[in-house]
Amino acid sequence: MLRIADDTGWDRGFPVKYLLVQEGEDGGEQLWGRCAGIEGLFVDPVPPPxxxxxxxxxxxxxxxxxxxxxxxxxxxxxxxxxxxxxxxxxxxxxxxxxxxxxxxxxxxxxxxxxxxxxxxxxxxxxxxxxxxxxxxxxxxxxxxxxxxxxxxxxxxxxGLFRDRADPAPVPMELIGCEPTEPLLAALRRPRRSERDWARLLVLDRHGAVMASCCVGLAITGARPSVLGGALVDITLTDGGDDRPSPAVRPIWVR
Known part of the structure; x- marks a missing residue:
């Protein structure tokens, strides 16, 4: 079973701010990675044409x-x-x-x-x-x-009943990510399935979960992190539809 308190600390000069977790086949949550930052977390929905x-x-x-x-x-x-x-x-x-x-x-x-x-x-x-x-x-x-x-x-x-294309997904960048074995496996062998979704847990300054959102695990690219060390920066093709609006960013910061 995932224990949040066990996964919020690492020996680096900056804190863990996000956890990427996925529900396993046994119903328990499995840690996929710890991240120092996210680009693309705050996004307004794309309006339909x-x-x-x-x-x-x-x-x-x-x-x-x-x-x-x-x-x-x-x-x-x-x-x-x-x-x-x-x-x-x-x-x-x-x-x-x-x-x-x-x-x-x-x-x-x-x-x-x-x-x-x-x-x-x-x-x-x-x-x-x-x-x-x-x-x-x-x-x-x-x-x-x-x-x-x-x-x-x-x-x-x-004009109501006609086929419409789904809106293009808006990507998300995981910055300074320390992947666990499930995410490393996904990086080695990219694939898609009905289980390729996970929860991004947002941590407050005390390491407690203050919010979460659903993100896709389809990976567009990965590279050595701008934060250095053994960390990686990962681009997710679809950052999900339930991301907070940029208007609430100041509230989250406080």
């Missing part, structure tokens, strides 16, 4: 209804808009229109009380568990939290 979508047969409600009531208001930012795809009495798919903006709108041809609304937005697919229903209903919400308010509904969203 902008797209143009059309809400067909939109029945106004909430924030978006307020926008349509003022013909001079376009373009206007709506913030993030959640789109729920309903099958009967329950939602089965969730999408987020990131930083949605109303570009244009006009009355729906079949019903003058409804609209066709053109939006510009980034599109992010949340977890979806079912195929598109035969007769879907689209419910819109202003915001993506449990407190999000209703923003109307529509009969279709043109």
């Amino acid at each position: 902008r797209e143009v979508l059309t809400l067909r047969g939109y029945r106004p409600g909430g924030l978006l209804g307020d926008v349509l009531a003022d013909p001079e208001s376009s373009p206007r930012s709506l913030g993030d808009v959640c789109v729920e795809v309903w099958d009967g009495e329950a939602p089965v798919q969730w999408w987020t229109l990131v930083d949605a903006v109303v570009v244009a709108h006009r009355p729906h041809p079949a019903d003058p009380e409804r609209y066709d609304v053109v939006l510009g937005a980034g599109v992010r697919s949340e977890e979806s568990f079912f195929e598109l229903p035969a007769a879907p209903r689209f419910e819109l919400f202003a915001g993506t939290t449990a407190a999000a308010s209703g923003a109307g509904r529509c009969s279709a969203v043109d």
Whole structure:
């Protein structure tokens, strides 16, 4: 079993600030390496590319209804808009229109009380568990939290259902890393598997774990460390999606 206190000290002129650990097949955690520094720990998520979508047969409600009531208001930012795809009495798919903006709108041809609304937005697919229903209903919400308010509904969203490339991973640099045998083996024989993920434990000035994040173990390169000795600097291809924002860096420092 991993004992944090046993792995936070080494005989060097700078402290251990990070531990790289992976869960073993027996459920226990195994140390992969100790590191003096990390470059790329604080990263804002890469926003999805902008797209143009059309809400067909939109029945106004909430924030978006307020926008349509003022013909001079376009373009206007709506913030993030959640789109729920309903099958009967329950939602089965969730999408987020990131930083949605109303570009244009006009009355729906079949019903003058409804609209066709053109939006510009980034599109992010949340977890979806079912195929598109035969007769879907689209419910819109202003915001993506449990407190999000209703923003109307529509009969279709043109441009929503299409293939999108996954965003390119953002790498991370392990600086001054002392690898253990599992990481040395990965350096000798790079490979990928469903188990090639680990936790990066962030230590405070007393050697206690104050945070952790999930990182990929695919290695782009390794070289003798800029900190010298037998340490190495390792580039991870994917530093993971749950890294803290640069805005919180001063708090972590304190």
